[in-house]
Amino acid sequence: MTQLTRVPLADQAADVLLARIRSGEWALGARLPGETTLAPQLGVGRSTVREAIRQLAGRGILDSRQGSGVYVTALDAPEDWEQVLRRADIVTVIEARTAIEVEAAALAATRRTPSDLRAIRRALEARTVAGQSVEEHVDADMAFHRTIVVAAHNEVLTELFDGFVPRVRRAMVDMLRIRPVADAHADQDAHAAVVEAIGDRMPDAASRATRAHLDALKSGFA
Incomplete structure (x- = not known):
C-alpha cells in the first residue's frame, strides 16, 4: 500500500x-x-x-x-511542455545556487563566528521539524541556507542570495512537487555534513559537501 x-x-x-x-x-x-x-x-x-x-x-x-x-486508454503519456519548462527552470536555479552557495560555504567555514554557528545549527534543527507541506519545507530549507551565506560575511553574496530567494523558492517548490525527496534522512544528513564542516573550519569539505548536495538535486532534472 x-x-x-x-x-x-x-x-x-x-x-x-x-x-x-x-x-x-x-x-x-x-x-x-x-x-x-x-x-x-x-x-x-x-x-x-x-x-x-x-x-x-x-x-x-x-x-x-x-x-x-x-x-x-494508454499505457504512458509524453511529458507536457509545462513540465519540461519547469524542469529547465529548476536546473537553471540550481546552477545559480551552486555558484553562490558553494563559495559561501567555504567562506563560512573560514569566517563564521560562534554566534553564526549557533544560528546555522538552529536553522538545521528547524529544517528537521518543518511542517509536512512542500512550502513549509522549502521555507525552512531556504532559511537554513541563508544562515550559511550570512556566515560568509560577504555582503554581495548575501544581497545576491536575498534577491534570488523568490525564484529559488518557486523552483524548489516545483521540484519537490515533480520529484519529492526520496530519503528525508539522507537529505538531512547531507545538510548536516555541511554544518559539520563549517563547525570544524574545513572550507574545502564545506564546499565539497554543498556542491555534492546541489549536484544530486540537479541530476534528477538535467
Whole structure:
C-alpha cells in the first residue's frame, strides 16, 4: 500500500496511479477498481482519487465512462511542455545556487563566528521539524541556507542570495512537487555534513559537501 504524505495529494495520487499502469498492473483497456478500493490503497479520500483520475483522463491515459467505470486508454503519456519548462527552470536555479552557495560555504567555514554557528545549527534543527507541506519545507530549507551565506560575511553574496530567494523558492517548490525527496534522512544528513564542516573550519569539505548536495538535486532534472 502506498501512503501519500505530501501535498498536493491529487498530483501525488495521479503519479502513483500512472506508475502502476506503467508497471503493467492494469493492461490497456482494463477497468480500474472503484474509488472505494483505490482511496484506502493510496491513503487519500475519494475526492482526491476522482481528481487524480480527472488529471490522467486529461492526459489521455484514462477514460471515465459514466455508468461503466474508468478504463485504461494508454499505457504512458509524453511529458507536457509545462513540465519540461519547469524542469529547465529548476536546473537553471540550481546552477545559480551552486555558484553562490558553494563559495559561501567555504567562506563560512573560514569566517563564521560562534554566534553564526549557533544560528546555522538552529536553522538545521528547524529544517528537521518543518511542517509536512512542500512550502513549509522549502521555507525552512531556504532559511537554513541563508544562515550559511550570512556566515560568509560577504555582503554581495548575501544581497545576491536575498534577491534570488523568490525564484529559488518557486523552483524548489516545483521540484519537490515533480520529484519529492526520496530519503528525508539522507537529505538531512547531507545538510548536516555541511554544518559539520563549517563547525570544524574545513572550507574545502564545506564546499565539497554543498556542491555534492546541489549536484544530486540537479541530476534528477538535467
